[in-house]
Amino acid sequence: MDSLIENGATKEEKLKAMGMAENPSAFKERFYTQLLKLYEKRGGGILQALYDTIPVAMFLMLPLFAILIKIFYWNTGTFAHHMVFSFYFFTFIFTALCALILVNFVVDIPLGIEVFIWFSFVFYLLIALHNFYKSSWFGAFFKASAISFLYTILVVPIAFFGIALISFMLY
Incomplete structure (x- = not known):
């Protein structure tokens, strides 16, 4: 994940690397997006x-x-x-x-x-x-x-x- 962030990967690429399915439900997509946000900000906020x-x-x-x-x-x-x-x-x-x-x-x-x-x-x-x-x-x-x-x-x-x-x- 760190290498994807350093190389400027898109949000979709990062979410896919985290294991999100191709067509997730709205809740799963929001959950994975928040996990990514938590990881990128190191919990800030x-x-x-x-x-x-x-x-x-x-x-x-x-x-x-x-x-x-x-x-x-x-x-x-x-x-x-x-x-x-x-x-x-x-x-x-x-x-x-x-x-x-x-x-x-x-x-x-x-x-x-x-x-x-x-x-x-x-x-x-x-x-x-x-x-x-x-x-x-x-x-x-x-x-x-x-x-x-x-x-x-x-x-x-x-x-x-x-x-x-x-x-x-x-x-």
């Missing part, structure tokens, strides 16, 4: 595309969080009720992460404090569930733990894969 995709992904993950809350609070409110709660909760997370990033630019925050901030999201969820849904502390603790666990195990990996794929395909 993909990190920015990843950062640009995260807020959109957080917004798209809101309904999934609301579905988990609906499962645990089946008889309490409509889906719109749970979406409003999700908006409030995600606003807290987004604001805290923005503050964390801004402070980290000025002062290097120790890892222990960063871990504490990440655990504060679950603690905030516990308090929010107790206040918003008027559940007991034990019930709110159980549900906050279960929702956080399920969200982390099911939704976050799928979202990470989606963010990585979209960032790669659009950068």
